[in-house]
Amino acid sequence: MPAHEESSNPLVRERAHLAASRAALRAMREDVQALDIRDVTANWVNAAVLQSQIDDRIKALADLSHTPLFFGRLDYLHVVGAEKAEGSEGERFYIGRRHVHDAHGDPMVIDWRAPVSQPFYQASRNNPLDVDHRRRFGYTGGELTAYEDEYLTDPSETEQTSKLLQAEIERPRVGPMRDIVATIQPEQDEIVRSDLGGTVCVQGGPGTGKTAVGLHRVAYLLYAHRERLARTGTLVVGPNRSFLHYIEQVLPALGELEVQQATVEDLVAARVEVRGTDESAAAVIKGDARMAEVLRRAIRSHVTPPVEPVVVVRGSRRWRVPAYEVEEMTAELLARDMRYGAAHEALPQRIAHAVLVRMEEAGEAPDDRVQNAVARNPAVKAAVKAVWPAVDPAKLVLRLLTDAEFLAAHAQGLLSDDEQKQILMVKPARSVKAARWTAADAVLIDEAADLVARTHSLGHVVIDEAQDLSPMQYRAVGRRCSTGSATVLGDLAQGTTPWSTGSWEQALFHLGKADAVVEELTAGFRVPREVIAYASRLLPAISPGLTPVESVREAPGSLAVREAAAEELDAAVVAACEESLRHEGSIGLIAADARLPALAAALGAAGHSYLSPGEETTAASRLTLVPASLAKGLEYDYVVLDEPAAVVDGEPDERTGLRRLYVALTRAVSGLTVLHAADLPEQLA
Numbered sequence: 001m002p003a004h005e006e007s008s009n010p011l012v013r014e015r016a017h018l019a020a021s022r023a024a025l026r027a028m029r030e031d032v033q034a035l036d037i038r039d040v041t042a043n044w045v046n047a048a049v050l051q052s053q054i055d056d057r058i059k060a061l062a063d064l065s066h067t068p069l070f071f072g073r074l075d076y077l078h079v080v081g082a083e084k085a086e087g088s089e090g091e092r093f094y095i096g097r098r099h100v101h102d103a104h105g106d107p108m109v110i111d112w113r114a115p116v117s118q119p120f121y122q123a124s125r126n127n128p129l130d131v132d133h134r135r136r137f138g139y140t141g142g143e144l145t146a147y148e149d150e151y152l153t154d155p156s157e158t159e160q161t162s163k164l165l166q167a168e169i170e171r172p173r174v175g176p177m178r179d180i181v182a183t184i185q186p187e188q189d190e191i192v193r194s195d196l197g198g199t200v201c202v203q204g205g206p207g208t209g210k211t212a213v214g215l216h217r218v219a220y221l222l223y224a225h226r227e228r229l230a231r232t233g234t235l236v237v238g239p240n241r242s243f244l245h246y247i248e249q250v251l252p253a254l255g256e257l258e259v260q261q262a263t264v265e266d267l268v269a270a271r272v273e274v275r276g277t278d279e280s281a282a283a284v285i286k287g288d289a290r291m292a293e294v295l296r297r298a299i300r301s302h303v304t305p306p307v308e309p310v311v312v313v314r315g316s317r318r319w320r321v322p323a324y325e326v327e328e329m330t331a332e333l334l335a336r337d338m339r340y341g342a343a344h345e346a347l348p349q350r351i352a353h354a355v356l357v358r359m360e361e362a363g364e365a366p367d368d369r370v371q372n373a374v375a376r377n378p379a380v381k382a383a384v385k386a387v388w389p390a391v392d393p394a395k396l397v398l399r400l401l402t403d404a405e406f407l408a409a410h411a412q413g414l415l416s417d418d419e420q421k422q423i424l425m426v427k428p429a430r431s432v433k434a435a436r437w438t439a440a441d442a443v444l445i446d447e448a449a450d451l452v453a454r455t456h457s458l459g460h461v462v463i464d465e466a467q468d469l470s471p472m473q474y475r476a477v478g479r480r481c482s483t484g485s486a487t488v489l490g491d492l493a494q495g496t497t498p499w500s501t502g503s504w505e506q507a508l509f510h511l512g513k514a515d516a517v518v519e520e521l522t523a524g525f526r527v528p529r530e531v532i533a534y535a536s537r538l539l540p541a542i543s544p545g546l547t548p549v550e551s552v553r554e555a556p557g558s559l560a561v562r563e564a565a566a567e568e569l570d571a572a573v574v575a576a577c578e579e580s581l582r583h584e585g586s587i588g589l590i591a592a593d594a595r596l597p598a599l600a601a602a603l604g605a606a607g608h609s610y611l612s613p614g615e616e617t618t619a620a621s622r623l624t625l626v627p628a629s630l631a632k633g634l635e636y637d638y639v640v641l642d643e644p645a646a647v648v649d650g651e652p653d654e655r656t657g658l659r660r661l662y663v664a665l666t667r668a669v670s671g672l673t674v675l676h677a678a679d680l681p682e683q684l685a
Contacts, residue, residue: 014137015144017094021069021108025100029061060098060255067253068142070096070109071182072120073135077153080116080130090132095120097181098255112181113223121189128152136182138164169525169553177247177635179254180212183525191519192217196225196460199516201488201504205549206535206666207526211633214462214489215247219254221460232459232484235260237267237477239465242614243633247464264473265439267480268446271394276436280498280652282422286440287470287499289510290414295448297410298400299340303330303388310383312355312374317362319355326351330387340391341452348375348384393448394432397441402428443472446479455479465633466490466507470499474510486513493543494632496660498652522547526635528555531672534684535665541683542659558671566677569643570602576640576673577608577623583670585637586617586624590664592646593627599642600625632663639668645678658683 037050063069076090093110095117100109110117119129131152138146148164151157168183184192191213194200200217204210218236222229236251236259238244244261251259265274278286285291310321329350333343352374359366374380400407402425411420429435437445449455461481463469467490469477477486488508492501501507508516524532529551536548564572573589580587589610591599603610603625611617611624613634626634628647641647641664648657658681665672 010147011144014147017108018069018144020102021094021096021100022063024102024108025061025063025069027103028100029058029063032057032061056257059252059257064253067097068137068139068144068182069100070094071137071139072096073137074117074120074123075132075135077130077132090130093117097179097253111223113220118189118193121184122186123152124186125152125157136162136164138167166553177211177250179216179250180209181216181254184213184216185209185523185525187521187523188213188216191521192220194517196221196228196485199486199488199508199511199513201466201490201508201516201518202521203491203504203518204489204521205491205493205524205546206532206663207524207551207669208521208549209525210489210491210521211247211464212250213521214464214487215250216254217487218259218460218462219251219256222256222259225459229459230258232457233260234258234460234462235262235458235480236462237262237264237464239263239468239632240630242612242630243465245614245616246634264469264476265442268442268476271445271449272432272435272437272442274437274439274442276438276441278438278440279422283438283440284470284499285415285419285423286438286444287472289471289475291444291472292447292475294400294407294411294414295396295444296451298396298406299391299448299451300334301410302340302391303334304386305330306383306387308383310351310379312377312379314374314377319358321351321354321358325354326383326387329354333388339450339452339454342454344384344388344390347388348380351375351380351383352377391448391452392432393445393452396448397444398429398432398435400444401425401441440470440472443470443476446476447472450479455482457481457483459484460486462487462489463511464489465494466501467492467495468497468500468632469507470497471506471510474501474507475512478510478512482512486511486516488513488516493539493546494659494663495543496629496632496651496656496663498656500659520547522550524549524551525553526669527551527666528553528558528668528670528672530555530559531668532666534559534561534672535662538658538662538665538681538683542655542662555670558668559674560672561674561676561680564675564677569675569677570598573599573640573642573675574602574606574608576675577603578606580638580640580671580673581623583638585670586622587638587640588624588626588631588634588636588667589640589642590626590628590631590647590667591642592650593629594650595642595646596625596627626667628660628664631667634667635669636667637670639664639672641665641672641674643676643678644674644680644684645676648681 032054035054037047072095074093074095078090080091093116095112096109097112099111101107119131120134123129123131123134133149133151136148137144146164148162165183188209191200191202202210202213218234240263248261306323306326309323310326312319329347333346352371355374356366356371401423404424407420458480461477463477463486466488495501504518508514532549532551539546539548577587577589608623609621611621613624613626613630644661647661647664651657651660
């Protein structure tokens with residue numbers, strides 16, 4: 001449709017197009033539901049696979065009533081892709097979360113990921129990208145209620161901030177995290193659309209949208225490389241289950257249903273049950289990259305030189321492979337640095353081949369079946385068991401953590417005597433099942449398992465809150481994308497684990513992606529300017545040299561810092577929550593973990609119910625009581641922060657405590673109220 005045509009009542013016209021698009025989407029879904037596969041499947045397996053694909057397609061074509069079908073429109077000056085002739089008419093495209101076409105196959109809504117949609121995010125007055133004007137739509141309760149035009153080629157138009165864009169960014173949050181497809185900024189769009197082949201690391205402060213950028217990048221890659229990623233798989237790794245629950249609806253809202261989500265603990269927990277916890281010092285040592293070499297040495301120590309020849313009896317003949325020849329085979333396999341298990345499988349074939357050579361020299365004509373039979377010969381099996389025995393990863397790690405001499409032999413020159421003592425189990429377990437394994441132990445077992453047999457690699461992995469991973473955890477995730485790529489998301493200033501990374505260069509090295517491109521997002525769209533400026537007072541102490549976030553949102557009155565007497569603090573916190581509840585949107589009461597019981601009792605006494613992190617907020621239940629240890633990655637319209645000094649004191653050291661406080665201070669989207677009885681940390685003064 002020509003770009004210059006317009007109804008006398010544009011809003012009526014746009015509502016009509018929305019209704020027609022919804023009808024077309026319903027028709028697309030009904031067409032899929034009506035498919036009869038009985039005559040096109042050869043067997044029940046094919047039928048089950050095809051039916052599963054059809055079911056997924058039906059889900060992807062669902063019309064979500066709370067999600068606008070399109071949010072923007074592009075009116076091009078010329079036909080896209082055609083030669084730009086004078087006087088030619090342009091094209092018009094509606095930009096939305098998924099593609100919708102009419103009964104003739106003509107597009108009614110274009111997927112935001114399509115190349116023709118990119119100017120919606122990238123076009124500007126300086127570089128209009130052949131766009132005459134861009135239209136944004138505003139919705140209320142799913143109904144199209146407003147529109148806003150930006151004429152990119154009209155010199156008389158003045159540069160203005162989009163009010164609809166600002167309203168969408170500031171829209172109150174009730175329920176899980178939403179997509180940001182309607183509000184993606186140019187610098188975010190460049191990261192989202194970067195190529196699948198390369199790994200991207202995004203350093204972004206609070207409110208810069210790094211998590212949303214990572215999730216939208218997954219959606220874009222699935223659009224641009226669907227066949228490849230359908231074969232190899234995609235994975236989102238988050239810091240905890242509450243966080244994953246918070247973000248789990250973003251990709252389905254964009255029509256992507258097949259992305260796995262897990263924590264690092266989920267990835268490595270398949271072999272043992274985690275029932276114990278480590279002291280901080282022990283966890284740091286176990287998470288150190290030096291442990292990878294300790295494990296490598298320990299596994300290779302099971303290889304022992306042969307002391308006897310291998311004698312294979314077949315019929316009336318005896319075939320002898322001398323010990324020195326078996327030792328040469330063993331040395332060659334060690335030099336190739338193969339996976340231990342692969343070498344264990346290869347050695348009997350090497351020995352069998354040596355026997356076949358002798359058989360051929362004696363005039364026989366053995367074939368591959370004979371070689372396989374020799375490889376399974378009891379004498380060969382016994383020789384391999386003595387020289388290159390099978391290794392159980394969990395048993396190996398258990399021995400390292402319970403046998404001081406075994407640990408010392410393989411940690412020599414890597415771990416000090418004191419470090420070795422730190423990681424030895426206080427109460428040695430007699431078996432793998434009886435051991436009280438910790439999360440760090442499970443990562444060590446995962447490393448050992450990879451030394452035995454290669455871990456399956458996915459096509460793309462997103463790692464959020466990546467600054468909190470230990471080197472060994474980076475290695476565990478890196479194994480899951482060794483032949484694929486990754487999107488690494490995080491903020492060095494929010495590192496709150498004792499082993500948090502000091503630089504992205506170190507982190508990417510341990511991940512196995514040292515050549516990754518590091519991008520920095522410094523424009524804040526979520527946290528008000530007053531709030532982020534207050535929190536940024538902590539940066540010199542927690543992450544010197546890091547660029548502070550520059551918020552684009554001014555919200556006068558969004559920050560309140562109040563002091564209360566110690567005996568009145570709980571009541572003051574409850575009152576602040578009640579004040580916040582008068583506003584629209586979600587409310588998070590964040591406090592040091594040790595303060596939660598007292599605050600829970602105070603809320604209960606005042607007649608207020610509350611949710612736990614990860615539970616979905618509703619219009620009737622909008623207050624969440626959040627331990628500071630679980631606040632990372634979550635957002636609330638209004639935050640009440642209880643006793644900052646207690647948040648700092650709840651951590652093992654001041655820097656970690658101040659980082660935890662920085663996280664808590666930056667969870668608010670519309671307003672932050674800080675309540676304290678003790679003195680505020682001097683860095684905030």
